[in-house]
Amino acid sequence: MDIFSVFYYRFKKVWKAIRLYLVIAGPGLVVMIADNDAGGITTYAATGAQYGYHLIWFLLLLIPVAYYVQEMTVRLGAVTKRGHAEAIFESFGAFWGWFSLIDLMIVDWLTLVTEFVGMTAALSIFGVPAWLTVILVILLMSIIVLNGRYWTWEKIALGFCLLNLIYIPAAFMVNPSIASILGQGLIPNFPGGFNNELFFLLMANIGTTIAPWMLFFQQSSVVDKGLQEKDIKMGKLDTFIGSIITVAVAIFIVIVTGTLLNGAPIDDAATAARMLMKTNHYIGAFMAIGLFDAGLLGAICISLASSWAFGEIFGWAHSLNTKVKEAPWFYISFFITLATAGVVPLIPGAPLVLITLFVQVVAVTLLPAALVFLILLLNDKKTMGEYANSPLQNIVSTLIVVLIIILSTLYGISALFPNLFK
Amino acid sequence: MRMLKQFINKIREINQRYAKPKIEMSKGVSFSLAVLRIYLFLLVLLMIYKFITVIKVL
Numbered sequence: 393m394d395i396f397s398v399f400y401y402r403f404k405k406v407w408k409a410i411r412l413y414l415v416i417a418g419p420g421l422v423v424m425i426a427d428n429d430a431g432g433i434t435t436y437a438a439t440g441a442q443y444g445y446h447l448i449w450f451l452l453l454l455i456p457v458a459y460y461v462q463e464m465t466v467r468l469g470a471v472t473k474r475g476h477a478e479a480i481f482e483s484f485g486a487f488w489g490w491f492s493l494i495d496l497m498i499v500d501w502l503t504l505v506t507e508f509v510g511m512t513a514a515l516s517i518f519g520v521p522a523w524l525t526v527i528l529v530i531l532l533m534s535i536i537v538l539n540g541r542y543w544t545w546e547k548i549a550l551g552f553c554l555l556n557l558i559y560i561p562a563a564f565m566v567n568p569s570i571a572s573i574l575g576q577g578l579i580p581n582f583p584g585g586f587n588n589e590l591f592f593l594l595m596a597n598i599g600t601t602i603a604p605w606m607l608f609f610q611q612s613s614v615v616d617k618g619l620q621e622k623d624i625k626m627g628k629l630d631t632f633i634g635s636i637i638t639v640a641v642a643i644f645i646v647i648v649t650g651t652l653l654n655g656a657p658i659d660d661a662a663t664a665a666r667m668l669m670k671t672n673h674y675i676g677a678f679m680a681i682g683l684f685d686a687g688l689l690g691a692i693c694i695s696l697a698s699s700w701a702f703g704e705i706f707g708w709a710h711s712l713n714t715k716v717k718e719a720p721w722f723y724i725s726f727f728i729t730l731a732t733a734g735v736v737p738l739i740p741g742a743p744l745v746l747i748t749l750f751v752q753v754v755a756v757t758l759l760p761a762a763l764v765f766l767i768l769l770l771n772d773k774k775t776m777g778e779y780a781n782s783p784l785q786n787i788v789s790t791l792i793v794v795l796i797i798i799l800s801t802l803y804g805i806s807a808l809f810p811n812l813f814k
Numbered sequence: 815m816r817m818l819k820q821f822i823n824k825i826r827e828i829n830q831r832y833a834k835p836k837i838e839m840s841k842g843v844s845f846s847l848a849v850l851r852i853y854l855f856l857l858v859l860l861m862i863y864k865f866i867t868v869i870k871v872l
Contacts, residue, residue, distance in 0.1 A: 484847070485835040486828065705828060757857055764846055772837055801857075808864045 416626040417633075418546040419613035422693065423462065423606050424634025425553040428641050429690030430510020430661065431503070431748070432600040433683050436642045437664040439593055440649030441656050443584075445568075448577030450594060451642050454601045457796070458635040460789050461763065464770050465607050466627040467779045469614030476611040477701035480765050483772065488765070493701055495758040500605050500698045502751040504691055504733035509744055511687035512737050513662035517669070517680040526734040533692060533730060537723070542616050542712040549692055555685040556641055562678040563644040566651040573647065595803035601638075602796055604758040605697040607766060612700035616711050624779065645682075648675065691730070699726040756804030760797040767793060 428436075439447055465476065472479055477496065481489030511529055512522040536548050582590055610631075619627055649656075649664055652671050658664050661683045669676025696712075702725050703710020709719035716723050736742050767789055770781040781789065837843060 481828075481832040483835060483837040486832040488835075488847075489832055706824060753861065757854060760853060761850055764850055768837065768843055768846060771842075774838065804857075805860065808860060 413626050413629060416619065416623050417630045418550065419610050419617060419619075420462065420466065420627060420630030420632070420634040421553060421637070422546065422549045422634075422689075423610040423613065424458065424631065424638040425556050425641070426549075426609075426689040426693040427458070427601065427603065427606060427638050428556060428686050429503075429600075429694075430507050430514075430683060430687035431690075431751075432642070433510070433645060433661040433686045434658075434664075435593075435596045435600045436645040437649045437653075437661045437679075438658045439597060440646035440651075441653040441658040441664065442593065443590070444650040444654050445573050445577035445646065446581055446583040447594070447597075448573065448643050448646060449580045450597065451639050451646065452578075454597065454642075455635050455639045456788075457598070457792050458601050458638065459632050460785075460792050461602055461766070461796075462606065462610055462635070463628045463631045464766050464781075464789065465611040466614055466619070466631055467624055467776070468766070468769055469611040470619045470621055470624050470627060471776055471779050473615055474611075475615055475700050475704045476608045476762065476766075478704035479611070479769055480762075481705060483769055483775075484765060488761070489705070492758065492761060492765070493705055495754065495761075496604060496608055496701055497698055499751065499754050499758050500694045501729060501733055502747055502754065503603070503605065504694050504729060505736045505744075505747050506751060507687040507691040507694065508734050509687075509737045509748075510661065511684050511691070513660065514665065514680045514684035514687065517662065517665055517676070523738055526738060529688060529691065530727075530730055530734055532688070533695070534727070536692065537696075537712065537726060538716065545712045546617070549689070552685055552689050552692070553637075556682065556689065557637075558678050558682045558685070559641050559644040559648060562675050562682075563647040563651075565672065565675055565678075566648055568647050568651045577643075592803075592806060595799050595806070597642075598796060598799050599752065599755070599803050602759065602763075602800075604755055604762050605694050607762050608701055609693050609697035612697065612704070616700070616713070621779065648679065691733075695726050695730045695733075698729050699723075752807040753804045756800050759800055763793045763796065 436451075439451075468479060469475070474482070477489070477493055480492045508526060508529070512525045515525045516522065536545055539545065584590065614627060648668070649658065652675070653664060653667055656667060658667075661679065665676050665679035665683060667676075668679050699722050700710055702708070703719070703722045706721070708721040710722045711719065714722070736747070737744065767781070767786070770776060770789075771786065773780045
């Protein structure tokens with residue numbers, strides 16, 4: 393065989409793999425990028441403003457954390473063809489099932505409220521009134537969901553994921569010092585010593601990386617897309633690429649606020665966007681657009697996570713491949729969740745700060761349970777067969793899960809008792 | 815009223831369908847679930863304590 397034939401053969405093989413990846417890619421990318429929701433953007437903006445580039449190394453550590461947890465949902469979904477809620481009901485019985493489902497409903501709804509808060513705050517920077525933002529978002533999401541095809545929904549969601557990368561040009565526009573980023577950011581360090589403030593921020597970063605809805609969303613999404621056992625390899629690659637992108641976006645946000653807002657007090661991403669506008673109008677606008685997009689992506693995934701879970705348990709048709717007539721309850725639950733959450737930021741004097749704190753506390757009750765169930769299910773060799781966790785996977789995932797449980801619990805407790813760790 | 819009845823019946827049906835856990839209750843699984851119960855119980859106690867202290871202040 394001559395060199396051209398070898399090259400052509402290899403090119404065809406690689407191209408085939410890329411094409412296969414493009415067909416299977418979706419659930420992992422969407423869930424990971426949607427993980428950078430409105431709350432996440434605020435956390436990263438505050439991290440950069442408070443500690444500059446010093447915590448970039450910590451964000452990099454979150455790549456394997458996010459990957460190892462989420463890839464388990466790919467295997468579980470592809471092998472069992474069941475969503476996470478149904479898997480919990482079936483394997484652990486009605487008590488744990490109802491606990492997870494009701495908890496998920498509360499956490500999702502509260503998180504959805506925070507997404508609407510982020511979106512309305514972002515568009516208010518451009519003079520769009522909150523009520524108009526809420527109506528536009530509900531209309532937009534209706535159009536996306538009601539098209540009757542999972543495929544189309546996923547491609548539109550991926551389009552919004554692409555918009556999430558807006559922070560990358562923003563970071564280049566601030567002309568950061570590469571030497572400072574590499575020197576300060578890549579060497580593990582605790583700026584100003586390991587104090588309570590830093591600990592709280594680290595916990596917030598972990599809390600925003602793994603959220604309960606992500607487990608339920610990705611597993612249901614894998615099932616709705618119809619991934620099979622043979623697709624697991626590509627599904628895992630999809631999740632891995634997604635986890636790299638989500639952390640990359642977080643790092644670029646840290647670079648933006650770390651360069652321009654270093655030392656400034658940041659309570660939310662919309663404040664950061666307003667402050668950035670004073671320095672550079674375009675960067676501020678990018679920040680606001682990114683915040684809106686992050687809230688929208690979060691809202692798309694979170695509302696679906698709830699509807700899928702309800703559909704699985706109540707036996708309703710629950711696929712994006714079905715029309716409204718075929719799956720009325722699936723779409724009704726989707727719109728009720730969406731509309732009720734959207735109304736909250738419009739209520740004058742609504743306790744939005746309390747809601748944000750409550751999200752953290754309620755999430756702490758659901759996340760450990762969902763993660764423990766995940767590991768137990770992945771060890772059920774009767775169901776999982778060759779796709780059950782290997783001893784090494786068990787060690788890594790158990791360590792990660794224990795770490796997440798400890799830190800998210802401390803985070804939740806610190807939200808309940810703010811003076812406890814001071 | 816009819817809808818409520820239907821809903822209650824549906825809940826009953828779900829409870830019956832998932833009455834028995836299908837996972838093999840090995841020592842590891844039982845231990846994990848027991849720890850989870852204790853963890854959640856303590857967390858709920860903390861929340862109740864917080865709720866009572868907030869109510870007292872109000």
